[in-house]
Structure formats: C-alpha cells, structure tokens
Amino acid sequence: MSYNTMYFMLMWVRTASALPLVFLLMIHGVSSDDWTVRYSPSHICALKDSTVIMNCTYTYPTGHQIKEVFWTKESVKDGVEPSDLSEDPEYSQRLQYLGDQQQNCTVRLSHVTLKDSHEYYFRIITNKDKAMGIAGVTLAVTGDFHEVYLFF
Template sequence: MVMSVRMAAPLPLIFLLMIHRVSSADWGVSYRHSHICALKDSSVIMSCTYTYPTGYQIMKVFWTKNPMKVGGEHPDLSEDPKYSQRLQYLGDKQQNCTVRLNHVTQKDSHMYYFRFTTNVTDRKWLGKPGVSLTVTDLQVESPERVTEGDSVCLTCKSSCTPTDRATFIWYRNSQPLTERRDRNNELLLQSVRREDAGRYSCALHGHISPAIHLNVM
C-alpha cells in the first residue's frame, strides 16, 4: 500500500504543470499592422485582437505608449489630456482591442501597446512588441531651374510610405488637375510651357501638401 501511494504522488504535480502550460499559452495580443505610417491630421486605426484563458473576467482594457511605466504602472492614454479627446476605443472586453486616434501629429509618433487586466490581481497582459506609429507630412519636390521645352518631374514625398495607399491628386493654383490622378507619387510634365508655371501641390486621402512655385524660364 505504501509503495502504491509513493508512485501515485507525482502524477497530480505533472497534471498541474500541464494545465499551467496550456493556460499560459492562451494569453496574447495580435496586431494587424506592426508599423503604421500616417499623414498628419489624419485618423489612424490600430486593429488588434486579444486572447486569455477561460475562467478569467476582463476588468479593464486600455492603450498605452512608450515610455510605458509611470510610478510602476502603465498609463491609460484615455486619461491623458493629450489623447483623451482624440482616442476612441472601438473594441470590447472579449476579443477586439481596436482603437482609433484622430488628428494625429508628429508628436504622436511612438510605440503603442494594448493592455488588459483581469479579476485576478497578478493576471494582466501587455501586448508586446506593439505598434510603431510614424506621422508624416506631404511635400512636393521639383527641379530648381526649369526651361521652356523641358520635361519636368514633380515628386510628392513623405518621410515614410503611408500604410493606406490611395490615389494621389495633383493641384495647380489650388485647382485639381483632373487628368493627373495616379497611384504613383510623381507628376510628369512633358515639354513645359510658360503657361505651366504656377503653384503645385499634391494630396492623398484629402490631405494637401504645402504648395511649391514652379517657374518656367
């Protein structure tokens, strides 16, 4: 009888270790995009989903950013005056953790993370590696000197490639060049004339760049 008890004793321990391993694997956050490039003053959607083991109740869900900890705790961006009026949580307390940030500026270029807490004090999760957000602006580049008869290429540039690519629209003297709509960020003017001179700008997703003046000699 004693021998059988000694042989059976380790089995519950092995069983508990197996349960713990399966349970731990259920914690996680998955982001649709790990890097997002957005235009200044646009709205950014950071899509994500999260999982956790059954038996836990979600108490709080929020987004945070680098530097993450303030006094040992992760700050909730919805309570930050710089974000509270622009941040909208589109998710829930089940699986969806998507958030939208409106009217972004270059100061919003950070690493962002989703975090959730449960009804068990030490059972909380921070979704690393997170989402890297870079906010950029559009700028038109052109040759310094243009002579009548030249072929001129204007380029709509940004510090990063916008995640949501769309059709570029070009403007001359604030009027759209309706024939110049392309997914390419370049505007080619062949055999320019003096009438082609003016202020050129480009737009993407309705966001227009500062205009540059093209002078044809």
Template sequence: MAPPLPLIFFLLMIHGVTSADKGWGGWGLSYSPSHICALKDSTVIMRCTYTYPTGHQIKKVFWTKTLVKYHGEFPDLSNDPEYSQRLQYLGDKQQNCTVRLSHVTLKDSHMYYFRFITDKPDGKWTGKSGVTLTVTGDFDLQVESPERVTEGDSVSLTCKSSCALTDRATFIWYRNSQPLTERRDRNNELLLQSVRREDSGRYSCAVDGHTHVSPDVQLNVTYPPKNVSVSISPSGVIVEGDSVTLNCISDSNPPAEISWFKGGTIVGSGRIFNISKISSDDSGEYKCKSINEHKEKYSDAVTLNVMCELMITSTLVKNLKFIIF
C-alpha cells in the same frame, strides 16, 4: 473614452505586417499592422486582437505608449489630456482591442501598446511588440510603370508612396499634366485595358486633398506600321531629266525601316527615295515596305510615267490640230 470623432483625410499604412505576443496557457495579443504611417491631421486606426485563459473575466482594457510603470501601473492614454479628446476605443472586453486616434500630430509618432487586466491576481498582459506609428507632414509619391508596352496589352500603373496608401485614399491621375477624366483606377492602380497609341505620354499621380504630385513617368506604347502610303513630288507631268522624290509615309513605333521596290526588285532604302535626272527607264510601279519589331506592311503601288520631250511635243501638236479642226 471620448465620443466618436468624424473620420477625416485617410490613413496610410504598411499592409501585411503583423506582430504578436504569445504566452503560455492561452495568453496572447496580435497587432495588424505593426507599422502605421499617417499624414498629419489624419485619423489612424490601430487594430489588434487578444486572448486569455478560460475562466478569466476582463476588468480593464487600455492603450499606453510606455512600458515604464507609474505608481505600479502603465499610464492609460485615455487619461492623458493630449490624447483623451482624440482617442476612441473601438474594441470590446472579449477579443477586439482596436483603437482610433484622430487628428494625429507629428508628436504622436511613437510606439503604442495595448494592456488588459482580468479578475485574477496574475491576470495582466501587455503586448510588448506594440504598434509603431509614424506621422509625417508630407509624403513622396512615385509612379511605377513599364517603360514599353505593346498596343492592345493591358497595362497597370501603380502610384506608390513612402507610406503605402489604403483603400480610403482617392487617387488623381494625370497624363501630360492633364487630369484623366475617365475613372479607371483600382485602389492605387491605373488600369489601361487594351492600351492604345494615344495612351502614350507622361503620367503622374496625386492624392485627392493634397497638393503633392509625383514626378512624371513616360509610358511608351509601341505598335506596328500603319497607314503606309507613297507621295510623289512633283505631282504633275514628269519629263526626262527632272528630279523626282518619292516619300514613304508610315506611322509606327518604334520608327520603321523603309525599303523601296520597283516591281518586285528592291531599289533603295530610307523614307525618302530620290531619282535625279530621271529617264524613261525609271517608269514603272513603285511601293515602299515599312517594317519594325512588330510587323511589316507594304504601301499600295504608285505608277511613275516619265515622258520625253518628243512625246510631249507630239501630244501638243495633236491637241493643236484637234483645236484648229
């Protein structure tokens, strides 16, 4: 076998899929996983274990990619010039038959089988279920995320691929096309603990060392009304006959429904409350209520004083007398 080669890039595999070949009397072989998907130029580890009857001694172990015999035996990949410098047997002659294949190419997409031979005349076994290796030059990424979450919830976003990524892969996450500097990822998941409204945005993911970035997925963080207040325009002295606008300011998601109250009586709805040709009867305390699916909240009351022209004239005369005196 060739000397160990440095591991580069990462392996893509489908976890949890195992194939096994079992025979009578203790013969058996198991591959885990049975399907592997790898990026071009990455390193692949094909894991397997094997068993054989007591009294047998292992004489030879090797991997092959065909079940067709040549000169009475399956061809050994370690003797194939296309594999010999890239293939390293990591197993033993007891139960472990794991092998590593470095710098995989698109041509390496194939079915691979392990074979072992004992010292007995009938002591030959091949795991015919094999390992399916698929090598690709690129891969698709997609972010899975709930469409709507509530502020304070814990949220997990998952970066999924056409090939499931192993723990060796390093993920890069983006929000609104900007990389997230805080490392909150676990394997291929981005964890948002106690999500905030500032976490809303377009999320995408990539794998370190590769240029491909997933399409954006929108994360919508909903929250109850906050910072509810009322502004009055004009803000100065209000005279009978003027037009006055009250604006209810409220931060919420989804947008809140607004109701207006004068004292304890509802007088209108909508974010803007207009009073045209205002009269002294409109004087009083006003407040708005902001409500969405999460909660309701009232603003502080504001006082609206409407003055008639006679009151203004009287006030001016008194002030003028005071100044003359």
C-alpha cells in the same frame, strides 16, 4: 502540436461520440493559459491630421474576468503600471476605443500630430493577472505626401 498528433486527434474525433467530444473541448478551454495580443499591421505611417485605426485582437485564459483594458505608449518598467492613454489630455478627445471586452482591442486615433509618432501597446487587466503585448504598434506620422513616399 505536431502534424501527426493533430491527425491522430482528428481521426479519434471522427470516431468519437458527441458527448465525449464536448467534454474534451471543455477540458481544453479550462486548461488554456494563452495570453495573446496581435496588432495588424504592426507598423503604420500616417499623414499629419489624418485618422489612424490600430487593429488589435487579444485572448486571455479561460476563467479570468476582464477588469480593465486600455491603450498606452509606455511599457511596464520596474513594476510601474503604464498609464491609460484615454486619461491623457493630449489623447482623451482624439482616442476612441472601438473594441469590446472579449477579443477586439481596435482603437482609432484622430487628428494625428508629429508628436504621436510612437510605439503603442494594449494592456489587459483581469481579476487574476495582467498582460500586455510585448511588441506594440509603431506609428510614424509625417508632414506631407512627399515625406511619406520617401519614408518607404
């Protein structure tokens, strides 16, 4: 949306009565088809045996109902569904989902190992569709402080 369009809408909103404004906002919410997954930061470097928190937020279209959310280290390939990390024996005792089923998809991974160096993705499944962050969180695990310093 251009600056001029936003300015015009703001000026219109200032002069509009409250009831049409509420109606306008309701229409916008119904027509929104926004799927977003945001990771912050998108690259994490961690020491072996430390705990990592992968911050994540997401949005999905109005009218959808969340059926399932999970983290995976697989992208969607050839129509094959990625697997839920919390069901993987290597992760199940170390992975804790801290998010909700509305907008927060943050996860904690404890006692990280060198094998945990990977790209991780968040997956959303609703009653109407599925989505996944295109780029995930890249986790690099290193053995000691000197290696972390050299990594940067």
